[in-house]
Amino acid sequence: MNTLNKEIHVDETVDVNIGVSNPDAATFAAGEVKVQFDTDKLTFNRDESVIGNATVKEENGIITLEDYGENKNFGTGVYTLKFTAKADGNAAITLLSAAFVNKENAAKSDLIAATLNPNVLSISVKKKVYNVTLPEIFTGSATVEDGSDYTFAKSADSANYDYGTISATVNGVEAEVVANEDGTYTIANVTGEVVVTGTRTAKVYNVTFAGNAAEDVVGAANKATYNEDYQFTIPAAKGWAYKLESIVIGGKSYSGYSVADSVCTIPGAAITGDIEITVTKSETIVSVTVEGTGAGAAEGYDSEAKVGEDYVLTITPEAGYTYTVTATMGGSTIEVINNGDNTYTVKKVTAALVFTVNHNAILDGVAVEDYLTLNGTKMWLVKNNTTLAEGKVSSYAGKPMFWSEQYQTYCYLVIAETLSDEEAKAEIGIMDGEKVIINNGNNMDVNGTGILDASDAQLVYNMYNAVYNEFTSDVTMEKFLRADANGDNKVDVKDAEVIINKILSGKAN
Known part of the structure; x- marks a missing residue:
């Protein structure tokens, strides 16, 4: 039996x-x-x-x-x-x-x-388990056991929102929501399905302009809202060269903005504090401006050029990107000489210069592996072997990728019937953040409890037997990545065997 x-x-x-x-x-x-x-x-x-x-x-x-x-x-x-x-x-x-x-x-x-x-x-x-309906503005378990207290918290980006009234029902009846000292919320003695409701509004921050050209900036709002792009136009006037000297957000220098047709855009996700924008102007024969997705790499450029002389633009590339530099002079496209040392020369300036510096994430190290077969579909391992600047991480479809100590590269899992290298490359980018490191080949603690035992092998067994067909709060992408215990870029019976062998060797934990 x-x-x-x-x-x-x-x-x-x-x-x-x-x-x-x-x-x-x-x-x-x-x-x-x-x-x-x-x-x-x-x-x-x-x-x-x-x-x-x-x-x-x-x-x-x-x-x-x-x-x-x-x-x-x-x-x-x-x-x-x-x-x-x-x-x-x-x-x-x-x-x-x-x-x-x-x-x-x-x-x-x-x-x-x-x-x-x-x-x-x-x-x-x-005891019986009840489902919990929780809006995206909160985090917490998707279920709760009968008679247990249910605790949930505000989402990770809650610091940039003001929360309104938070309420809940249990089996359709209004229930008390207790605010805890640690910032979490608790519903006591749950005896049915839980539905949590609440509202929040994005915080609004002050925007100020500084520099001797501050008063020349017109039409710019003096408030900026988190998660909404903020734009202003860099002034232009005959006989003057205007320069965007700096942008400071929440007391920290920020260079992730982009400029197109003299319109500067600060992404909404970066608006996490009061903004101070410094714009200067100087008398000159012609002006020099820099725009494009990589405009921040030219921060500190000389905004003046003398007619008849060469102009050299210096950029400071950020690791993980390739850069292209083009320019117009007096509105016409001109030749830009790449000097090979991150400097670019325009010969004999005759009119206002506009450099366009664009950057693209380096995708030469992208590879797609057949990681796991699910019910009716597949799970693909996407790798991006790249080196990035401090404070930057590789992203996939706008979400941060993981850093695998075993693969020594960024990695991400995608559930789809098919996935080509080119399709994966189209989703890869770079974003601000710190590496989330996975030690999948070392401790083999697949379920992340801190203890290596047969439960980890069982979780791997469940995975390659297609017990799970999607990522959940319990079976996360990170756990799927840790399941490749032998480092062969896929999850199968060999990984479970490796875990069991390590346990039997007495070297677990």
Whole structure:
């Protein structure tokens, strides 16, 4: 007698398989099996059980199967008994007796008693679990156990929002939400489905202009809202060269802005504090401006150029990007000489210069591996082997990639039927952030509990047997990445074997 699930919740069903084997035969014809179960904790589902043509009787918690007829093959699941949990605690299922006979021996023999192994299964029944509906502005578990307290928190970017009233219902009835000292919220003694509601508004920050050209900046708002792009126009006037000297956000210098047609854009995600923009002007024959996605690399450039002389633009490339530099003079495209040392020369300036500095993420190190087969689709391992500046990380579809100590590269998992290198490259970029490091090849702690045991091998087993078809709060992308214990760029039975071998070696943890 065996089961694949020795832990269930109230109202959930567990399958108990009765396996029959005989080294000297392949089939049996008649048999009798008696099973006793804990009626306080379990209910026997007669109609859903798989018992073939056997006759079943249940009385006082004892199930009796009487079977006869055509030959039946031995195997691990000759009979499958289904039970539904009705109360929490430990429930015992006992195999009282089993006996069988084949067609030939029926004429001369009674049923032959079988050896029972094991004769008792212990099922741990947990309390009923309820779903939790939680808006994206909060973080917390997707379920809660009956009678337990449920605690949730504001989202990670909550510092940039003002939260309104937070409320909740349990089974449709309004429930008290208690604000804790650590900033979390708790609903006590949950007894049904939980729905949390709340509102928030993005914080608004002051914008000020400094420098001797501050008053020349017109039409710019004096407020900026988090997560909404902020734009202003760099002034232009004949006989003057205007220069965007600096942008400071929340007291820190910021260079992630872009400039197009003299319009400077600060991405909304960067607006996390008051903004001070310094714009200067100086008398000159012609002006020099820099725009483009990589304009920040030319920070500190000389905004003046003398007619008839060469002008040299110096950029400071950021690791992980390739840069292209073009220019117009008096509105016409001109030749820009790449000097090979991050400097670019325009010969004999005759009119206002506009340099366009664009950058693109380096994608030469992008590779896509077939990582895992799921139900009806696949999971792909995307690698981006690149070196980035401090405070920058590789991103995929706008989300940060992980750094794998085992692969020594950035990595990310994508669930899709197909994924080519070119499709992956189109989603890869660079963003601000710190590396999230995965030590998948070292401690092999796949489930992230801090302890290496057979549970980690079981999680890997579940993965390559397609138990999960998506990322969840319990089975995260990070856990899928840690599952490649042997570092061969895929998850399969070998990874589970490596984990078990490490446990048996005595070197775990």
